[in-house]
Amino acid sequence: DAGVIQSPRHEVTEMGQEVTLRCKPISGHDYLFWYRQTMMRGLELLIYFNNNVPIDDSGMPEDRFSAKMPNASFSTLKIQPSEPRDSAVYFCASSEAARIGGNTIYFGEGSWLTVV
Amino acid sequence: GENVEQHPSTLSVQEGDSAVIKCTYSDSASNYFPWYKQELGKGPQLIIDIRSNVGEKKDQRIAVTLNKTAKHFSLHITETQPEDSAVYFCAASLFNDYKLSFGAGTTVTVRA
Numbered sequence: 001d002a003g004v005i006q007s008p009r010h011e012v013t014e015m016g017q018e019v020t021l022r023c024k025p026i027s028g029h030d031y032l033f034w035y036r037q038t039m040m041r042g043l044e045l046l047i048y049f050n051n052n053v054p055i056d057d058s059g060m061p062e063d064r065f066s067a068k069m070p071n072a073s074f075s076t077l078k079i080q081p082s083e084p085r086d087s088a089v090y091f092c093a094s095s096e097a098a099r100i101g102g103n104t105i106y107f108g109e110g111s112w113l114t115v116v
Numbered sequence: 117g118e119n120v121e122q123h124p125s126t127l128s129v130q131e132g133d134s135a136v137i138k139c140t141y142s143d144s145a146s147n148y149f150p151w152y153k154q155e156l157g158k159g160p161q162l163i164i165d166i167r168s169n170v171g172e173k174k175d176q177r178i179a180v181t182l183n184k185t186a187k188h189f190s191l192h193i194t195e196t197q198p199e200d201s202a203v204y205f206c207a208a209s210l211f212n213d214y215k216l217s218f219g220a221g222t223t224v225t226v227r228a
Contacts, residue, residue: 004159031214042205042219042220043160043205045215045216048214055214056215091159091160095214104150104162104165105150105162105214105216106161106162107159107160107161108159109157109158
């Protein structure tokens with residue numbers, strides 16, 4: 001299995017620009033998550049989807065952030081306009097419906113965003 | 117909501133020695149406790165997990181213990197090797213609830 005695939009791996013952008021991060025979850029997984037990782041706040045759940053439907057977006061910091069999942073194999077996280085404080089590593093993760101063994105979440109390798 | 121505290125924040129051990137990381141959680145309803153390992157430039161990867169109906173679980177050199185009464189759980193790595201150097205995160209949630217609350221992470225360095 002290819003795992004969770006994210007793009008771009010690294011992005012440097014100027015303040016005020018729109019940023020779009022992309023994610024392809026593991027095939028067959030029902031759940032997709034967007035996390036943000038910073039030194040100050042650690043790993044934070046921003047939003048998650050079940051069967052392409054947003055379930056909980058309470059972690060989305062501001063209206064500047066939006067996420068979509070148009071189909072089971074693709075999701076985007078958009079920041080518009082971007083600000084320097086958005087600089088972080090953004091992880092996409094996916095999981096299949098919980099089984100006896102637990103709800104293992106598989107992370108991608110992250111998109112490293114720097115807003116200058 | 118759930119609050120997970122993790123200690124220590126950094127841990128340096130000699131190769132071959134044991135490493136122990138401890139976490140406490142606040143919500144007594146939490147019943148699922150995974151541990152993730154994050155290597156440099158990579159995403160977190162699940163290494164072991166435990167549910168609250170089990171007090172201890174072991175997988176080769178790693179083990180996790182859970183004390184529900186005290187609301188704390190620990191990761192034990194025995195016979196540490198250089199490849200164990202990474203950041204380790206504990207987390208807590210309700211089983212079948214996908215809102216994991218993560219600890220702040222422990223940077224483990226294994227000295228050769």
